[in-house]
Amino acid sequence: MNPPTPQSAEAAADVALNDLRAALDTVDRQLLDAVSSRLDIARRIADVKARSALSVSQPGRAARVTERAERYALGHGMSAEFARALYTLLIAEASRVEREAIARGGT
Numbered sequence: 349m350n351p352p353t354p355q356s357a358e359a360a361a362d363v364a365l366n367d368l369r370a371a372l373d374t375v376d377r378q379l380l381d382a383v384s385s386r387l388d389i390a391r392r393i394a395d396v397k398a399r400s401a402l403s404v405s406q407p408g409r410a411a412r413v414t415e416r417a418e419r420y421a422l423g424h425g426m427s428a429e430f431a432r433a434l435y436t437l438l439i440a441e442a443s444r445v446e447r448e449a450i451a452r453g454g455t
C-alpha cells in the first residue's frame with residue numbers, strides 16, 4: 349500500500365471534520381431546543397408568580413440551580429466557572445422572559 353500523500357491526509361481530515369461538525373450542529377440544535385423549552389417553563393412560572401404576587405427574582409432557587417450545575421460540571425469534564433457563567437446567562441434570560449410575560453399579562 350502507498351503511504352498517504354499530504355493531499356489524501358488533508359482529504360481524510362476534511363471528511364472527519366465534516367462528520368464531527370455535523371454532529372456538533374445536531375447537538376447545538378438540541379441545546380437551543382432545550383433552552384427554548386426551559387424558557388417556555390419560565391413563562392408558565394411567571395403566570396404562577398403573577399397570580400400569587402411572588403417576585404420574579406428568587407435568589408435562593410437561583411443559587412441552588414447554579415450550584416447543582418457546578419457540581420454536574422465538575423463531574424463531567426467542565427469547569428465550575430463555565431457552569432456558573434452559563435447559568436448566570438440562563439437565569440438572566442429566564443428572568444427577562446418572565447418579566448416580559450408578566451408585563452404582557454400572561455402567556
Ligand SMILES: C=C(O[C@@H]1C=C(C(=O)O)C=C[C@H]1O)C(=O)O
Nearest residue numbers: 404405406409410413438439442
Ligand atoms: C424560574 C424561576 O425564576 C427565576 C429564574 C430561575 C431559573 O432560571 O432557574 C431561578 C430562580 C428565579 O430567579 C423560578 O423561580 O423557578
